[in-house]
Amino acid sequence: MEQLLNDNEALIRQITEIVTTGGVNVLLALGILIVGYIVAGAVERAVKRVSERNPRIDKTLATFFASLARYAILAVVFIAVLSRFGVETTSLVAAIGAAAFAVGLALQGTLSNVASGVMLVFFRPYSLGDFVEVAGVSGTVADMNLFTTELTTSDNKTIIVPNGQAWGGVITNFTVKPTRRVDITYSISYDDDIDKAMDVIRAHYEADERVHKEPEFFLGVISHGASSIDIVTRAWTNTADYWGVYFDAMKGIKQAFDKNDIEIPYPHEVQIQKKG
Structure with a gap:
């Protein structure tokens, strides 16, 4: 009888110890979860706030970094909670790593786009x-x-x-810089007066208020073509005015050439026949 009572007392002590230990583990796990969740949220907000202060970091990238930090902390918290209940976390971490590696291989194209997206958003x-x-x-x-x-x-x-x-x-x-250079090449006949043609071209650009005085407008003979003398022009303007200056110059110079009897030559061939 006395032995039976001793066995019952031992069993009760074991049950009490298990319950007490389990209750403590549950409370500790709950505390880890609460603290971890609070810390993860605080770190997420801090990372986002610091990232948004950096002018080189876009809001999208700031949110991405903040979320990455939050989920990294939550992953550590999850592993810590499991360890409180005696789960072998080493094997779990290895399994998660293997799964992440497999997913990474399957989504390497997508992950490459994400990595490139981070670089694009950061370097702008x-x-x-x-x-x-x-x-x-x-x-x-x-x-x-x-x-x-x-x-x-x-x-x-x-x-x-x-x-x-x-x-x-x-x-x-094409638009990141406030100014752009408009480069156009005009062709005239070998029989035309080069200086006259250059004066006509210069007059058009000087009359266009969108063309900047600095850097100075440039024009010069760039090549002797097969059937023409080629004159290059380089004019600076605001980026927003680039195409307006370009199109108006193409039209205006042609009309000015017509008024001044300056020919824009067509490619032609000269055939020489030998007498037999």
């Missing part, structure tokens, strides 16, 4: 509203995120460019 080779040429296509940047860049073409088509292709190729930004 172009911004919303810029007219650019990327991956062999050109248009105005309508939207950009971590995966793609959306361009709107001059004829109002939408082109979606994966960021991996945009970052991996040559990027030409």
Whole structure:
């Protein structure tokens, strides 16, 4: 009888110990969850706030970094909670790593676009509203995120460019600078007066108020062609006025040449026949 009582007391002590330990673990796990959740939120807000203060970091990138920090902390909290209940976290971490590696291989193209998107948003080779040429296509940047860049073409088509292709190729930004140089070459006949033609060209550009005085307008003979003398012009203007200056010059110089009897020659061939 006494032995039975001793066994019951031992069993009760074991049950009490298990319950007490389990209760403590539950309370500790709950505390870790609460503290971890609070810390993750605080770190997320801090990272986002610091990132948004940096002019080189876009809001999209700031949100991405903040979310990345939050979920990294929550992952550590989750592993810590499991360890309180005796779960072998080493095997779990290895399994998660293997799964992440497999997912990374399956989504390497997508992850490449994300990495390129981070680089594009951070280094800012172009911004919303810029007219650019990327991956062999050109248009105005309508939207950009971590995966793609959306361009709107001059004829109002939408082109979606994966960021991996945009970052991996040559990027030409036509509007990032406040001024641009308008380069046009005009051809005149070998029989025309070169100085007269250059005076006519210069008069047109000097009359155009959109052409800057500095840097100074330049023109000069650039080549002796097969059937023409070629005169190059280089005029600086505001980026927004580039095409207006270009189109008006192409039309105005032609009309000025006509008024001054300056010929724009056509390519021609001279055939020489030998007498037999």
